[in-house]
Amino acid sequence: xxxxxxxxxxxxxxxxxxxxxxxxxxxxxxxxxxxxxxxxxxxxxxxxxxxxxxxxxxxxxxxxxxxxxxxxxxxxxxxxxxxxxxxxxxxxxxxxxxxxxxxxxxxxxxxxxxxxxxxxxxxxxxxxxxxxxxxxxxxxxxxxxxxxxxxxxxxxxxxxxxxxxxxxxxxxxxxxxxxxxxxxxxxxxxxxxxxxxxxxxxxxxxxxxxxxxxxxxxxxxxxxxxxxxxxxxxxxxxxxxxxxxxxxxxxxxxxxxxxxxxxxxxxxxxxxxxxxxxxxxxxxxxxxxxxxxxxxxxxxxxxxxxxxxxxxxxxxxxxxxxxxxxxxxxxxxxxxxxxxxxxxxxxxxxxxxxxxxxxxxxxxxxxxxxxxxxxxxxxxxxxxxxxxxxxxxxxxxxxxxxxxxxxxxxxxxxxxxxxxxxxxxxxxxxxxxxxxxxx
Amino acid sequence: xxxxxxxxxxxxxxxxxxxxxxxxxxxxxxxxxxxxxxxxxxxxxxxxxxxxxxxxxxxxxxxxxxxxxxxxxxxxxxxxxxxxxxxxxxxxxxxxxxxxxxxxxxxxxxxxxxxxxxxxxxxxxxxxxxxxxxxxxxxxxxxxxxxxxxxxxxxxxxxxxxxxxxxxxxxxxxxxxxxxxxxxxxxxxxxxxxxxxxxxxxxxxxxxxxxxxxxxxxxxxxxxxxxxxxxxxxxxxxxxxxxxxxxxxxxxxxxxxxxxxxxxxxxxxxxxxxxxxxxxxxxxxxxxxxxxxxxxxxxxxxxxxxxxxxxxxxxxxxxxxxxxxxxxxxxxxxxxxxxxxxxxxxxxxxxxxxxxxxxxxxxxxxxxxxxxxxxxxxxxxxxxxxxxxxxxxxxxxxxxxxxxxxxxxxxxxxxxxxxxxxxxxxxxxxxxxxxxxxxxxxxxxxxxxxxxxxxxxxxxxxxxxxxxxx
Numbered sequence: 001x002x003x004x005x006x007x008x009x010x011x012x013x014x015x016x017x018x019x020x021x022x023x024x025x026x027x028x029x030x031x032x033x034x035x036x037x038x039x040x041x042x043x044x045x046x047x048x049x050x051x052x053x054x055x056x057x058x059x060x061x062x063x064x065x066x067x068x069x070x071x072x073x074x075x076x077x078x079x080x081x082x083x084x085x086x087x088x089x090x091x092x093x094x095x096x097x098x099x100x101x102x103x104x105x106x107x108x109x110x111x112x113x114x115x116x117x118x119x120x121x122x123x124x125x126x127x128x129x130x131x132x133x134x135x136x137x138x139x140x141x142x143x144x145x146x147x148x149x150x151x152x153x154x155x156x157x158x159x160x161x162x163x164x165x166x167x168x169x170x171x172x173x174x175x176x177x178x179x180x181x182x183x184x185x186x187x188x189x190x191x192x193x194x195x196x197x198x199x200x201x202x203x204x205x206x207x208x209x210x211x212x213x214x215x216x217x218x219x220x221x222x223x224x225x226x227x228x229x230x231x232x233x234x235x236x237x238x239x240x241x242x243x244x245x246x247x248x249x250x251x252x253x254x255x256x257x258x259x260x261x262x263x264x265x266x267x268x269x270x271x272x273x274x275x276x277x278x279x280x281x282x283x284x285x286x287x288x289x290x291x292x293x294x295x296x297x298x299x300x301x302x303x304x305x306x307x308x309x310x311x312x313x314x315x316x317x318x319x320x321x322x323x324x325x326x327x328x329x330x331x332x333x334x335x336x337x338x339x340x341x342x343x344x345x346x347x348x349x350x351x352x353x354x355x356x357x358x359x360x361x362x363x364x365x366x367x368x369x370x371x372x373x374x375x376x377x378x379x380x381x382x383x384x385x386x387x388x389x390x391x392x393x394x395x396x397x398x399x400x401x402x403x404x405x406x407x408x409x410x411x412x413x414x415x416x417x418x419x420x421x422x423x424x425x426x427x428x429x430x431x432x433x434x435x436x437x438x439x
Numbered sequence: 440x441x442x443x444x445x446x447x448x449x450x451x452x453x454x455x456x457x458x459x460x461x462x463x464x465x466x467x468x469x470x471x472x473x474x475x476x477x478x479x480x481x482x483x484x485x486x487x488x489x490x491x492x493x494x495x496x497x498x499x500x501x502x503x504x505x506x507x508x509x510x511x512x513x514x515x516x517x518x519x520x521x522x523x524x525x526x527x528x529x530x531x532x533x534x535x536x537x538x539x540x541x542x543x544x545x546x547x548x549x550x551x552x553x554x555x556x557x558x559x560x561x562x563x564x565x566x567x568x569x570x571x572x573x574x575x576x577x578x579x580x581x582x583x584x585x586x587x588x589x590x591x592x593x594x595x596x597x598x599x600x601x602x603x604x605x606x607x608x609x610x611x612x613x614x615x616x617x618x619x620x621x622x623x624x625x626x627x628x629x630x631x632x633x634x635x636x637x638x639x640x641x642x643x644x645x646x647x648x649x650x651x652x653x654x655x656x657x658x659x660x661x662x663x664x665x666x667x668x669x670x671x672x673x674x675x676x677x678x679x680x681x682x683x684x685x686x687x688x689x690x691x692x693x694x695x696x697x698x699x700x701x702x703x704x705x706x707x708x709x710x711x712x713x714x715x716x717x718x719x720x721x722x723x724x725x726x727x728x729x730x731x732x733x734x735x736x737x738x739x740x741x742x743x744x745x746x747x748x749x750x751x752x753x754x755x756x757x758x759x760x761x762x763x764x765x766x767x768x769x770x771x772x773x774x775x776x777x778x779x780x781x782x783x784x785x786x787x788x789x790x791x792x793x794x795x796x797x798x799x800x801x802x803x804x805x806x807x808x809x810x811x812x813x814x815x816x817x818x819x820x821x822x823x824x825x826x827x828x829x830x831x832x833x834x835x836x837x838x839x840x841x842x843x844x845x846x847x848x849x850x851x852x853x854x855x856x857x858x859x860x861x862x863x864x865x866x867x868x869x870x871x872x873x874x875x876x877x878x879x880x881x882x883x884x885x886x887x888x889x890x891x892x893x894x895x896x897x898x899x900x901x902x903x904x905x906x907x908x909x
Contacts, residue, residue, distance in 0.1 A: 042703065048508035049531040051524070052783060055514055056495075071493040073514035078446075083494060090490055093562055097486045125531065149705050149826070184705050184826055193705065193826035223827075231673040231909055261484050261585050263621055263628075326484075368831035369820045370853045370905070374621060374628045379670075379905045381822075381831035381855040398829050400853045400905025402672065437672030437855075437905040 003033035003055065005171060008161035011075060015059050015084060016165060022088040024061035026102045027165045030298070031057050034158035039128045042150045044136045049125055061087050065096040102299075103321040107331060108168045109296035109303075116289045118157075118173040119202040128153040131209050135181045138213030144221045147184040149193055151216075154178040155203075168300040176291075177203045181212050185220040192226075194219035194365075199422070201289050219364070226383065226397035229438045235357050236401060236431050237387070239364045243343075243429035244422065246412075247281065249405065251338045251424075253373050254308065254316075256323035265376035265406060266314065274314045275409045278346060281309035283318075285339030292340035292423030296333060303333035308341075312410075342425040346414025353415050353430050355390035361436060362387050363401065376405035400437035408434070441606060443472045443496070443598050448517040455604040457518070461502060461525040462602035466537030467763055468502040468528075470521075470600040471740065473782040477593040478557045482569040484585065490562070499782040502528040503764055504537040510785050539602050540767070546744035548737045550730050551638035553610045556592040560641045565590055568641075568650060576620050576654040582665070583658065584628075585621035590614070592641065599742040607742035612638050613733065613889060615878060616650065618657040624665045631660030632819075632835065636877040637731045660817065660836050663848045670852035670906030671839070676812035677854065677899045678805045678840065682873035683817055685894035688723060689793050689881065690821035690830040691858040692716075696725075696750050696758075697883075698765035698776070698788040700825050707828035707859050708756065716756045717862035720798050723751040725760055727775055727791035733877045734792035734891035738775070741786055745775035750793075751862075762788045780886035790881060792891035798868025805867050805898040807843040813904055814838045814845055815854065828858040853905035861899065869896030 008031040019027040034054045040047040056073040057080075068091035070083045123131070132153040139145050154177070161171035182195040196215040198207040207215075238246075250266075258264035266274065275281075285303035287293050296302050299321055306316050317327075320335035354360060363384040370379040383397035408431050415428040441451045454470060462468045473496070480490045497514035500521065509531035511524035572588040592614045599607045615636035622629060633656040635644050679687060692708070700706035708716065717723075727745025729735050736745050741763050749757050761769070762777030765788055778789035806814060814837065821832030833853050839846040874893035881890040 042506075046507050046531070048510065048785070049527075050510040050512075050785065051527050052511070053513040053515060053520075054783070067489075069489065069491045071491065071495075073495045073497060076446075079494070083492070086492060090492065090562055093566070094490055095487050095566065097488070099486075147704060149703065191705075191707065191826055193824065226827075228903075233909060262623075263585055263630075265628075367822045367824060367829065368833055368853050368855075369822070370831075370833045370851065372630075372851055374630055377851050379833065379851060379853040379907075381829065381853055381905070383827075383829070397827065398855055398857060398903060400672065400831075400855050400903060402670075402853070402905045402907045404907070435672050435907045435909060437853075437903050439674055439903075 002035050002157050002159045002173070005159065005161060008033065008159065008171060009169065011057060012161050012163040012169065015057060015080060016163060018081065018084045019059065019061045019088060020165065022084060024063055024088055024091065026062035028060045028102060029057060030160060030162050032158065032160040034156060036154060036156040037125065038152055038154040039125055039132060040150050040152040041129060041132050041136060042148050044133050044140065046129055047150055059084065059087060061091050062100060062102065063091050065098055065100045066091050066094050067097065067100045068094055099322050099325040101321065102164050102166050103301050103331060105166050107301045109170060109300060111295065111302065113172055113295055115286060115293050117201055117293060119175045121203040123155055128155065132179060134209035135179065135213035138210045139181055139183045139217040142217040142221060144185045144187050144224065145183050145217045146186045149182040149184060151181040152179065162300050164300060170296065170300065172295065175201055177206050179206055179212055181216040183216050183220050185224055187224045190225045192220055192223035194223055199291065201291060205289065222385065223383065223395050226395040228398050229396055229436065231436060231438050233433050233435050235360050236434050237353055237360055237362045238429045239362065240426060240428055242363055242366055243426040244424045247341050247343065247424050247426055249371050250281065251318060251341060254318055256317050256319040256327060256329065258373060259317050260323045260326035263374050265374065269314050272314060273312050275309055275312040275412060277312040279309055279312050279412060280344040282307050282344065283338045283341045287340050290340045290420055292338065294339055297335040299331065299335045301331050301333040301335065303339055306332060338424065340420065340423055342418060343414055343427060345416040345418045345427055348413060348415050350415045350417055350428055353413065353428060354387050358389055360387040361396060362392065378403050378405050378408060401434050402437065403434045441472065441598055441600065443474050443596060449521060453518050454521065454600060457521050457525055458600050459602045459604065461528055462539055464536045465502045465504045465532060465539060466767065467540055469741065471499045471782055472598045473497060473595060475593065475595045475781065476557055479589065479591050480565055480569060481589045482573050483587045485573060487566055487569065497782040500524045500528060501785065502532055504532050504535040506768055507532060507535060508764065508785060512783050541601065541603055543601065543742050544744050546738060548728065548744055550728060550735045550737055551612060554612050554640050555594045556612045556614045556640050557594060572618060572650055572654055575651060576618065576658060579658050582622040582624045583620055584623045587619040589617045597740065601742065607738055609737045614639065614641050614644065616644060616653060618653045620657040620661045622661040622665050627665055629661050629664035631657040631664065633657040633660065634876060634878040637733050638735060639731050663836060667848040667850045669908045670849040670904060671908045672904060672906040674901050674903050676809045677902045678809060678812065678814045679897045679899065680816040681869060681871045681894060681896050683875040683892065684815055685793065685795060685875065685892035686818055686821045686832055688795050688894055689790060689892050690823040690832060691856060691861050692723065693790050693793045694823050695825055695828065695858050696760055698759045698761040698769065701759050702765045702769050706825050711756050714756055715754050716859060717751050717754040718865040719754050720868050721751060721754050721862060721865055722796045723794065724749050724796065725776065725790055725793045729792050732792050732891045733879060733889045734790065736791065739777045740779045741773065741777035743773045743775040743777060745791060748774045760788045760790065762786050778888050780888055784886045787883060789883060789888050790890050792893065794893040795895065797870050797872035797895040800867040800869050802869055802871060802896040805869065805896060806840055806845060808898065809840045810842055812840045813849065814840050823858065829855065830858055831855045855903045855905065861902065864900040865897055866900050867898035871895045
């Protein structure tokens with residue numbers, strides 16, 4: 001069972017009063033409790049089950065402008081004594097940093113908690129196993145599916161309390177139900193794997209097992225017998241599961257930490273055209289039941305809705321207290337990063353996009369870590385499908401795609417098929433004229 | 440007697456009896472107890488940005504029968520909690536029964552000292568070191584605009600209690616010193632990253648002002664990249680430098696030779712044992728027994744002593760890397776590759792130090808033989824799709840080769856290849872085998888574990904290079 005707020009509050013109070021007693025001027029504490037249960041099946045048979053219970057604290061103490069942190073999962077009072085002591089001793093000899101402080105009291109979250117982020121539904125292991133077996137059975141009904149890499153179902157419940165010596169103390173429960181199905185297809189000596197994944201706060205919102213299995217199978221079968229294409233400059237369409245990655249890259253490039261240090265290609269771009277004028281990007285934390293929704297960030301600061309890109313122009317950064325001070329900006333509640341980050345729908349349909357040119361490469365998977373936030377260079381391995389005259393013609397693999405994000409961002413056309421399946425979501429995306437490395 | 444259970448609400452005797460009673464009718468399993476202390480100190484933007492100390496104590500209780508694994512872990516260490524876990528395992532395996540295999544090899548292997556790298560260097564001297572690294576790197580040139588330096592130390596003590604009360608233990612120190620330098624010149628920005636580390640005290644890595652070399656190397660890479668030009672795209676010959684570029688081996692074949700993927704027949708290598716998978720002269724091993732190396736372990740996380748496992752010998756595929764579960768199901772022995780990130784994670788076959796042994800060619804003749812290609816000296820990271828065999832890695836330092844000569848540095852290119860076929864494309868194996876500096880972390884199924892790699896210079900006939908120039 002996850003611990004209740006009362007229990008978490010007790011631990012928080014112990015740590016806060018200990019650190020005050022030992023000489024800290026300020027302190028911030030997070031106490032977390034979670035229980036997760038996962039089952040895995042493979043080839044329709046139970047492969048494993050896993051149950052985990054986690055409890056832990058993270059304490060940060062301040063002495064004026066000096067700071068230090070400890071974290072522990074051992075909440076015995078004797079251990080907490082020792083750790084708080086250690087934290088204080090380290091803090092005392094750590095050099096001052098003028099930007100260290102607790103967050104601005106006026107920005108603390110004080111509102112109503114009405115976003116429906118917790119579903120108390122509990123599935124027995126039996127039910128979890130049945131769900132995921134049904135997904136695999138559906139996948140195997142496709143005769144080119146010969147094996148699975150394993151499929152799983154997970155249920156996670158957690159509760160936390162965040163408190164600081166300025167009087168903030170709040171927390172809440174969240175839940176997450178996740179299922180994935182990863183299958184292997186085979187035909188004419190070619191073997192491919194692919195997957196489908198669903199994750200929602202409410203059990204009733206996840207994909208039905210049959211949908212999960214059939215989508216995974218369809219993905220894996222479509223990849224069979226791929227061809228390598230010649231190196232060329234060609235327009236690309238990014239499947240929704242890939243296009244959202246560009247939003248994550250964008251988010252890390254506008255974090256106040258990167259802006260303050262100057263380690264991002266989007267430094268000094270505020271109020272400038274970063275995307276083409278049709279593009280709008282929002283980060284809204286208050287969407288009911290959504291994966292990325294939260295009331296406040298890891299400093300207790302209320303999350304406000306941000307319109308990061310309006311008509312292609314950069315309007316804001318993602319700001320926390322420490323880095324905000326470095327760039328003379330107040331926190332906008334992004335110490336834990338983005339919330340529900342998404343491109344607004346474009347005006348074209350998916351059909352419009354695939355028919356817009358005679359030959360387009362559709363990217364369904366990228367592989368590798370080839371993004372350089374500092375200068376915007378982008379180079380990754382990829383696979384997907386060739387589109388010829390508006391029709392998907394053959395799978396393509398073992399190619400690379402490369403460009404610079406400054407140019408890529410300005411050449412994006414979006415479809416109108418946005419769905420809120422993850423915390424970060426994008427419609428299907430087309431980017432004109434990127435260089436593909438192949439034969 | 441367990442040392443880690445001292446000062447907890449669970450006695451060794453009760454732990455033994457719950458473990459034995461739970462695993463009685465299972466094929467395998469153990470109680471894994473882990474006490475980890477770790478410390479991370481980061482200097483960033485001229486300031487000590489954070490000093491974090493973490494202390495974590497928990498257990499993972501595993502029961503295995505047939506090919507089904509039941510796992511339960513918790514950081515609440517008490518008889519009540521362990522009994523709950525036991526009930527949980529039994530309910531998963533209620534329809535299966537097995538015969539416990541109590542056989543496990545013993546070892547006196549001591550590949551690293553039982554030191555505590557966090558305590559053996561004072562906080563004051565660690566902060567001083569970071570400040571020195573920052574000042575030294577910034578003093579190298581006015582183009583240095585940003586410096587991030589960090590120190591990471593860990594002491595992980597593990598105990599494995601098996602059915603019948605047998606207890607195996609290992610105390611593992613680990614340190615890592617990292618440096619990242621950003622230079623800016625004529626409006627261009629590039630970074631260089633370098634680090635060192637292994638299973639010894641910090642001071643072993645700091646002798647002779649070695650930290651200066653770490654800063655020098657990060658600065659050199661950044662300064663090289665600031666002069667780089669866009670890379671050509673397409674298929675070409677590739678010369679790999681020695682040492683760290685062996686993450687090519689790790690991605691291209693290492694993962695594909697892990698036992699689980701082969702038992703499940705999802706690896707492109709699963710039916711190739713005894714077959715030729717690489718050029719003559721290519722021998723690849725996975726060695727867990729090198730002194731003080733990042734990927735070395737006295738025993739793996741199931742208690743099996745590590746060994747030097749020959750994976751490919753003179754081009755022929757010999758062995759997979761095994762944990763106990765996959766070895767049993769494939770009728771072979773564990774190779775001591777059963778690893779986990781922490782007590783919160785299940786065991787899987789994982790690499791240790793994966794190395795291609797040296798050959799007879801020298802790097803100069805490799806470069807001379809290339810009309811048009813690239814010379815890749817360092818990489819950021821790689822990834823592989825086990826099933827299709829396709830892998831990539833990203834160059835962080837590379838040069839073009841034109842008519843047998845090294846030319847301009849080129850911008851961060853991605854290399855992509857096919858695991859099973861790329862090893863057959865190796866034309867020359869160098870005589871300059873080198874191990875990496877001790878910074879690798881391998882990710883698999885969401886679990887990160889420290890690993891090492893090593894290789895000599897290699898000439899590969901044909902790889903696809905990603906770039907923006909046609």
